[in-house]
Amino acid sequence: MSLSLEWIDERDNGAGEKEEQWMDLLEKLLNIAGEKEEIARGIVTLTLTDDEGIRELNRQYRGLDSATDVLSFSLLEGEEADIHYDDEYEASEEGQEEWVDEAEANNPFADMLGDIVISVPRAELQAQEYGHSFERELGFLFVHGFLHLLGYDHGDEEAEREMFSKQEAVLAEAGLTR
Template sequence: MSLKLEWVDEREAVSAGEAGWPSLLTRLLDEAAKAEGVASGIVTLTLTDNEGIRELNRTYRGLDKTTDVLSFPMREQGAEEFEILYDDDYETTTVDILNAEAEDEETPDAELGTVAGRIEELLGDIVISVPRMHEQAVEYGHSAERELGFLFVHGFLHLMGYDHGTEEEERAMFAKQEAVLARAGLTR
């Protein structure tokens, strides 16, 4: 299994300077996932405008204002998770597969085109306002790619359960972000 980045672009216009974004964000996803010990899963990235992210912020957070990035984790934080495997019309968990293997029973086949019938885990969705990203790049005096990378890694860490509600949480999360960005060559 592997990590996959899926794209949704809700914007009407795309600039020529964005051609390198897919490879940049795939590299950042790989770096951030490696740092978090995540070997597989799917992250969906939506690029939108200020009004699009404002609507999401209003709907899901009750805040009627534009923001730069939103994250919608699909994992339940803190709960023990079992990988879901599908075999024909019923579901089994990894525990069932391990028990079957221990008893030399036949394990589900890979009819779905995935390893041993495994369905890849949806890690969550990240939504970035591209106009806000550009504004912040100018405000902070660095490249659009650096700001895009910062927002993407920030969003990914939220998918992994990190938050910045306290000073201690913020220091830990931002240190992880900066380490990933540095490994990708996106320093300030």
């Protein structure tokens, strides 16, 4: 298994032809970022939403009653994650890789890196404000969210420089410059 992207569009009248093109771009970015971070295997789930959808998540999980551009929910953080699954889950199907780690064989979440949620209207607005394409802004938010899934943060200047440098390297390799 390699890195893969699963996506959901929660917006009214979303999930059309242009969103399919976005997913091609985001899968490319996922693979570039994964290669740079030496992550060869995993599943990332992306949810496209609107400002109200992301506001509700921000309120529920961060206690902030405001819309934001991107949220990340890592399944890699902490060994005591509150994840429940059915012990009877069949981890291997014919034609797929067999589980190497028997302890993870019955865990359907073993390959899940986490979830990224992006507000499409916020991304559109920010692309206009920053004077670059929507695709670049969407890519920036996605890579930003992916790096958060891996544990990167921007709580201080040094960490912010490192994270933003990694983001820009991925975007540049994909041809998404300002």
